[in-house]
Amino acid sequence: MSKRACLLFVIAWAALFFGCGRKEYMDVAEAVRVGAVLGENILIDGIEVSGMGVAQARKLLLAQHREELGDLQYELRAGEKTAVRNAAELGAGFDVDTALLEALALHTHYPSNNIPRSVESGFFIDGYALRKEAEKIAAVLSAAPTDASALYDREQGGFIYTADVKGQSVSAEELEALVSEALETGVSGSLEAPYAVMDAAYTLADAKADTTLIASFFTSFAGKTYSKAGRVFNIEKAASLINGTTLLPGAEFDMNAILGPRNGENGWKEATGIRDAVYVQEYGGGVCQVSSTLYNAVLMADLAVTERVHHSWPLGYIDIGRDATISTGGPNFRFVNSGEAPVTVCASVDREKQTVTVSLYGRALPEGTSIKIKSEKLETLPEPEVEYITDDTLSPGELQVVREPRRGSISVTYKEYYDAEGKLIKREQVTKDKYRSISGITHVGPVLSVPEEAGA
DSSP: OOOOHHHHHHHHHHHHTTTTTOOSSSSSSHHHHHOOOOSSEEETEEEEOTTTTTHHHHHHHHHHHHHHHHHOOEEEEETTTEEEEEETTTTEEEEEEHHHHHHTTTTSSSSSOOOOEEEOOEEEOOOHHHHHHHHHHHHOOOOOOOEEEEEEEETTTTEEOOOOOOOEEHHHHHHHHHHHHHHHTTEEEEEEOEEEOOOOSHHHHHHHHTTTEEEEEEEEOOOOTOOOHHHHHHHHHHHHTTTEEEEEETTEHHHHHHHHOOSTTTTOOEEEEETTTTEEEEETTTTHHHHHHHHHHHTTTOOOEEEEEOOHHHHHHHTOOOOOOTTSSSSOOOOEEEESSSSEEEEEETTTTEEEEEEEEESSSSGGGGEEEEEEEEEEEOOOOOEEEEEETSTTTTTEEEOOBBOOOEEEEEEEETTTTEEEEEEEEEEEEOOOOOOOEEEEOOOOOOOOOOOO
């Protein structure tokens, strides 16, 4: 064989042995489609893939990297909140497809010198996936602040407070940079995410400041006239119904609406009340003592009274000019929370002391101001006449007093404002009341007629 022929034979044999001229693939999908097979003695990422079809090798490599990335764990902390993610969930991966294409480009055959041909998949971080996951984690690690609250305990009295809780805000951008740096190390770890502390808009101090005692007033139902069982029952029922009522700024308190109609069906007892200037037995008798007690507390709290009517005459349980009568379908007592914070009405009855107390809680009057209520009688009106009405049911000359005459009076009521040192700042007139005189009514039996004398 000539020297030239021998050289051509060696080149042909080498081309056949080393697989020169292997087809290049546009992508792994094409290689899978045509059934491409990897050459001899090839390791990809340390895994033996020699002679494997591309689809099989790809499946094996992806499973191996999925396990590796799954084992690469990161605990992300911000304050007391934590989130755990593995590297795959954070967008980390290995470029297996590029490694497979590189391996496919190697010669099919390889001399058996026990030195494998090694190809490595490139590590990468999917920026978009990491950014989206960082946003989710930031939302998990962040927390809106919780405002404090105050709830009035109707059974025990007083307020139950829930403290405010600070919030925290985690920046998704800063978290993304922190995680990206950690992923590059390829080592699991615990990461402290930077966060900003967020204060609650309404703190425990605010809640306590808005539930301070503004004003308190009590009246007594001691004595035979006011302490009868039915009347005391009605006082307790009325106090219980208004107890715990909370008014937001601008809201109106309507006594009749809260109490509802006073009748037997609604559980009210009969007791002495005033109707048409006469003492009568009626359902709900005594509730006016509760409305009158509340009225004075409202004045002391400097709230706006929208409806108040005085009784037919002054009563023994409260000073003249400081009463407020109510009745079903008649006079009412209403006031508006004219302050800037909620107001809670607290009412209680002490049977041992025989008192009913109404306290108003909310934001204290400005600069330590306090209010006292003073009233005085200005004038006593002339004594009224007695009207006599014939009543045929009575015996001749018999008298029956239906209504005692009452002399009226005029009174004036003031608010006195005092500063924190107890110095009088100003005095304002609240009302000027006229308790009209009430004429008496007496029924008289018929007068017998006298017969005319004969011949007169």
